[in-house]
Amino acid sequence: MSQTISQKILAKHAGQKKVEVGQLINCKVDLVLGNDITTPPAIKEFEKIGVRKVFDKTKIFLVPDHFTPAKDIKSAEQVKMMREFAKKYGIVNFFEIGCMGIEHALLPEMGAIKAGDLVIGADSHTCTYGALGAFSTGVGSTDMAAAMATGEVWFKVPEQLKFIFKGKLKKWVEAKDLILYTIGQIGVDGARYMSMEFTGPTIAQLSVEGRLTMANMAIEAGGKNGIFEADAKTLAYLKKTKAGKGIVYKSNPDAEYKMVYEWDASKIEPQVSFPHLPSNTKPVSKCKNVKINQSVIGSCTNGRIEDMRVAAKVLKGKKIHKDLRCIILPGTQEISMQMIREGITETLIKSGAVVSTPTCGPCLGGHMGILAEGERSIATTNRNFVGRMGHPKSEVYLSNVAVAAASAIAGHIVSPEDL
Amino acid sequence: MNGRAWKFKDNIDTDLIIPARYLNTSDPKELAAHCMEDADPKWIGKMQTGDFIVGGENFGCGSYREHAPIAIKAAGVSAVIAKSFARIFYRNAINIGLPILESKEAVDEIHQGDQIEVNLAKGEIKNLTTKSIYKAQPFPEFMQKIIKAGGLIKYLKKKR
Numbered sequence A: 001m002s003q004t005i006s007q008k009i010l011a012k013h014a015g016q017k018k019v020e021v022g023q024l025i026n027c028k029v030d031l032v033l034g035n036d037i038t039t040p041p042a043i044k045e046f047e048k049i050g051v052r053k054v055f056d057k058t059k060i061f062l063v064p065d066h067f068t069p070a071k072d073i074k075s076a077e078q079v080k081m082m083r084e085f086a087k088k089y090g091i092v093n094f095f096e097i098g099c100m101g102i103e104h105a106l107l108p109e110m111g112a113i114k115a116g117d118l119v120i121g122a123d124s125h126t127c128t129y130g131a132l133g134a135f136s137t138g139v140g141s142t143d144m145a146a147a148m149a150t151g152e153v154w155f156k157v158p159e160q161l162k163f164i165f166k167g168k169l170k171k172w173v174e175a176k177d178l179i180l181y182t183i184g185q186i187g188v189d190g191a192r193y194m195s196m197e198f199t200g201p202t203i204a205q206l207s208v209e210g211r212l213t214m215a216n217m218a219i220e221a222g223g224k225n226g227i228f229e230a231d232a233k234t235l236a237y238l239k240k241t242k243a244g245k246g247i248v249y250k251s252n253p254d255a256e257y258k259m260v261y262e263w264d265a266s267k268i269e270p271q272v273s274f275p276h277l278p279s280n281t282k283p284v285s286k287c288k289n290v291k292i293n294q295s296v297i298g299s300c301t302n303g304r305i306e307d308m309r310v311a312a313k314v315l316k317g318k319k320i321h322k323d324l325r326c327i328i329l330p331g332t333q334e335i336s337m338q339m340i341r342e343g344i345t346e347t348l349i350k351s352g353a354v355v356s357t358p359t360c361g362p363c364l365g366g367h368m369g370i371l372a373e374g375e376r377s378i379a380t381t382n383r384n385f386v387g388r389m390g391h392p393k394s395e396v397y398l399s400n401v402a403v404a405a406a407s408a409i410a411g412h413i414v415s416p417e418d419l
Numbered sequence B: 001m002n003g004r005a006w007k008f009k010d011n012i013d014t015d016l017i018i019p020a021r022y023l024n025t026s027d028p029k030e031l032a033a034h035c036m037e038d039a040d041p042k043w044i045g046k047m048q049t050g051d052f053i054v055g056g057e058n059f060g061c062g063s064y065r066e067h068a069p070i071a072i073k074a075a076g077v078s079a080v081i082a083k084s085f086a087r088i089f090y091r092n093a094i095n096i097g098l099p100i101l102e103s104k105e106a107v108d109e110i111h112q113g114d115q116i117e118v119n120l121a122k123g124e125i126k127n128l129t130t131k132s133i134y135k136a137q138p139f140p141e142f143m144q145k146i147i148k149a150g151g152l153i154k155y156l157k158k159k160r
């Protein structure tokens, strides 16, 4: 029976041998995630259902990361509500400040996700975990509430897209550039309702961290999920995080795809997405005289230790441009600690950057680096919509870590090559 | 349902529908006060209860915040008509009971301010100003059940 990885995981969790594109199915979930924005409405809905307990105390993950450490009274109230809900229902995985991280950096790192899992989260970037060979997708707060009560969620079986990358990456090109390039090619709705499967020799060369960055942005092409076949690297990662191996699914060679894209990755330059859509991509060499006021390095897209190493490599011994702020947001406490161990934090601070506690912060215009009218930021985050990082008349340019760091030194958007 | 049409462009994202700076609350009334603010800051003062939002392709793309359909529903919008919806907006709208209709034709031919009437059960959109009728994509049966119950939570409650 010819199915893709995504379809096989859905079928398994729906208790069926096979699923058809377009079919409506009810699936059992392995993990339900919520953050400080989406959980409070989910709690209100959950209470309305009238159940006395959650479906599984160990499978619900509540991560207050968006406006934390609480930026104002309202944000503090939202987290308080989550904390009390977790206590009331005995939910084990609530992450207080001090042991938290940005949800999509935290969960893979702590071994919460295995290959073959079905994960839903009330956050659009829940698609990140597809990097580990899991089917993972974002839902709304009402879905979260229903899943906390029943352990189930409804899905329409998505159509499948395949992206094959071949060729060796150029210097300073990161996984981020492959996904920005993809979105630039197919547009912000190029994968709407569909599964995006990433494969090919270039993908095999990528680290698991790089794949997490790519899967993270599947939603920016409108995708339901992004997925990678678990390989030896994935299994080593899962072993290290003590997640357990899970079930490794492979797509059949004759599985049906709506479209198959094949790209020569050796021709791809570092990409920059211009405002106000992630699909407005240009190669960095075409970015002339884009002066910037801020550089943000971090987020669930690029806040892992590998990213921090790249930032330190570019910024070592250099100074941040005097007209500019450089804000670094490690994804988790563990990453912060590793940065200290490796001397990265010192390198970054010496260069004139500020290093924050893990938080979503400016990525969604919450706090910790909001833009004023007319200001521009380059950012390793995943969205550059109008007003995303602050004033509706501010601008966000998306890039990889090396470009964001190099631009922080230059004061305008450049490739590290041209420093 | 009867009201005027307010047209918006393609790719209206959830940050335009409800900017993240207001997400430190989930109170529908507070959210409604800022609905569509970054797309048209004056809109909320101009629209009236019962009016329709008419969007282009990929309406509601971006984040999975349910705050977006909640803000629209709480603002008093009868239904959103668009050429296509982003997946999660579609899902959330059904789950919270905000009616949505997909019709490329209707969107192309409806003008700002046209008087619109919608019959949800039939999936019918009537433009009273131009006297045209459009058929929207019907919902699969399972979703109709959720919509009929008034959203996923009420549906689950009934099932228990």
Ligand code: SF4
Binding pocket: A066, A102, A103, A104, A123, A125, A299, A300, A301, A359, A360, A363, A364, A381, A382
């Ligand atoms: S870092 Fe940004 S994209 Fe990621 S979860 Fe936080 S707000 Fe969302």
